[in-house]
Amino acid sequence: MTLLPALRGSGVDRADALRVAGRTISSEDLQGCANAVADRIRGARAVAVEAVPSIEAMVGMLGAVQAGVPLVPVPPLATPEERRRMLRESGASLVLGPTAAEAPLPVVPVDLRQRSWTAQPEAEPAADAVVLYTGGAGGASRGVRISHRAIAAEVDLLADAWRWNADDVLVQGAPLFRAYGLVAGLFGALRVGSRFVHLDRLTAASPVGSIYLAVPGQWARIARDVPTARALAQARILVSGDAPLASAVNERMRLLTAHSLIQAYGTTETLVTVTGRADARGTPGTAGTPLPGVQTRLLGADGRPVPADGESVGELCIRGPTLFNGYVGQPGLATCADGWHATGDLATVAPDGCHRIIGRRRSDVVHCRDLPVPVRQVEEILLTHPGVHEAAVVGAPHRALGEEIVAYVVAAEGLTAQLLIDHVGRMLSAAHRPRRVHFVAELPRSPHGRIRKSLLIPTT
Template sequence: MTLLPALRGSGADRPDALRVAGRTLSSEDLQGCANAVADRIRGARAVAVDALPSLEAMVGMVGAVQAGVPLVPVPPAADADERSRMLRETGVNLLLGAAAVEAGLPVVPIDLRERTWTTHPDPAPGSDAVILYTGGVCGPSRGVRISRRAIAADLDLLAGAWRWSDEDVLVQGAPLFRAYGLVVGLLGALRVGSRFVHLDRDASAGPAGTIYLALPGQWTRIAQDAPRARALSGARILVCGDAPLAPVVGERLRLLTSHRIIEGYGTTETLVVATGCSGAAHTPLPGVRTRLLGRDGRPVPADGESVGELNICGPTLFSGYVDRSEPAPPADGWHATGDLATVDPDGGHRILGRRGADVVRCRDRPVYARQVEEVLLTHPGVRDAAVVGAPHRTRGEQVVAYVVAAAGLTAQTLIDHVGRLLSARHRPRRVHFVDELPRSAQGRVRKSLLIAAG
């Protein structure tokens, strides 16, 4: 199965097929450079690449996929222990263009002047293409094995949903160690044949694009810069990846660009399985089946109110975890995502957050952290927010908010702000102001650390 047709010589030779930080590679040069990498690593057990926003890193990633060697993109923010664990668990025996040499591991440098035109046979569809690590929200991140078949299926479904074609220019700012940046962004462009522009922080700078893909924090910064946001009005679609967008940001972007932001829902284990406009229900992609199960393991009704854990079955599911003590996808094909959701009679899904870390049980009634966080983020003085539960003598748990805010904002102001828009039980009982929220190497808020801090 050919995963990346653009590397098989299909389509026109574009002089700017790949652009990173003002540097470009043509389609032909990218093919030759990737083949040169593939020639040198073919037969390796697994290779790691520091997932930096550079042409060299991307050529290394594409070369690994071309060679059929499992690719492990390492987050630049990973500390030495986390990095060592990733390399050990995934069985990496080569580093591509690594800045730091790991003990006992050879390094294969990436030279963009090298070109070869070897024809590499297509690996088996079920073989691992990439190993991505989960966000580490509730504990240590886990390595997820994702096959070529799953990636191809997901990209073809997204191409259909977004009418994504070789005439598009994809401009993105998602990090290359996450599914949106690597799979949807880089590999998606090479499968569809569109041009690809990667920007490290701000997905609105640089060449004009028809599809813009950015993270919530990036969209928030763009929304605060009206001229820059208005410049995106000529795009076909604007996409928010990796996490939900605060409704107030989505509405401001709609007013500035005349576009409703498209969101995609998925986990590392499922890839993107549902899409919809920001603030609205998400619809599963064709061929993706869903079900919501209650605490008793029974299906909950599709009434738009009953909450259950979202389970996914479909062609985009992962193959297993690198740590074989972790459960692989069940034999019946259903993967329990750990996310709580509702589904309405028309099949629209609303994701409420992670089971456990994103649910506060106040007097045995659930309070969903995402609802409170979204309201906090509507306050103009709030830059970032995370909500967790803390033990309480009579309530069971109480809502506690950690907020990055402008100077002068008070806890009572935010408590009253939430109280005006949500019920009394949603009001934070404590508000902690912090300089920044603790995040994993993958960029996700470490709620387990906030819960432990009380």
């Protein structure tokens, strides 16, 4: 199937089809360079690419898609041990572009001076296009096999929901080793035919875009930078994905830009399946509604369905055309027999179909006096304090309470634990107040950028 028509000579030959860190490449050159890579790697089991924001890395990724060879994007911050594990598990036999010395694989350089106009064979729709590793917030990440067909379905559904077309300019800051940045971002632009701009940080000096994709941490930084935020008012839509967005950040962006950020929910296994629409006002604090053809359901701890009343909490399960093929090295773990995938995320669903994502079942709910407290609510309130830059809330074992709420905060100098405890107490119930607040220079993160809450939870 033709996953990326722009690499098959379809559409307008744009001089600035792809821009990365101030460098550009045209549609014609991108096609020729990707074909040159595809010629050299055809027949490989899988190929790895260091997922840095560079034209060379993106040409390597697109060359793998052209060749029908599964692509394995490697996070730049992965440890040598984690990197070797990813290469071994995924079956990668080559590395495209420069790589660290510890990678025991042949290296195929990506040379932007090389061109090829070979007519590349079409890939089988069900074949693996990408092996993406999960965020690893709760432990070791897992390799997720995603097909050409699932990616095509994902982009086509998002294009309809966001009214995304070839006249748009997509500007994104999401990392290329995550499904949000690679599939919804880079692959999406080349399937739709729009211009694509990738930036480490969205800045006012960046090329003007009509669609902006970023992760919540980037939106939080932008919301604190008034000139940068106001410059985004000219965009058509602003989209946040890859993790829940704090309501305080969304509200501040709305005041500065007159845009309410569209939120996009998905996992590596499902891709984006729930999102707001470009032509509809979403419900504040929700991820939106399922894309057409995507089914969702909530299951309680007893495995029974939970009602869609906007209050009842259950584990979100998803079925639809964007689901993954399976995990590398773990056959038979993709979905249930009836095609449903349990995401591990807790959510509520309102009668109008709007989904509110509470967080991970195991790390984002604290059980204090048998009362389930979603820690995201506490984190959002902490982030409304002007001196708080980042916050992570976990549950710690407590003899009398079962679990107590503990906050880890990256903050400006001068704040005290009691100030933040009182700040939460003024906005939420007594059960939500942190019993302890720890100030840290930074929060522990996985190579994928996820906060490792498992490293914050005290064992005693």
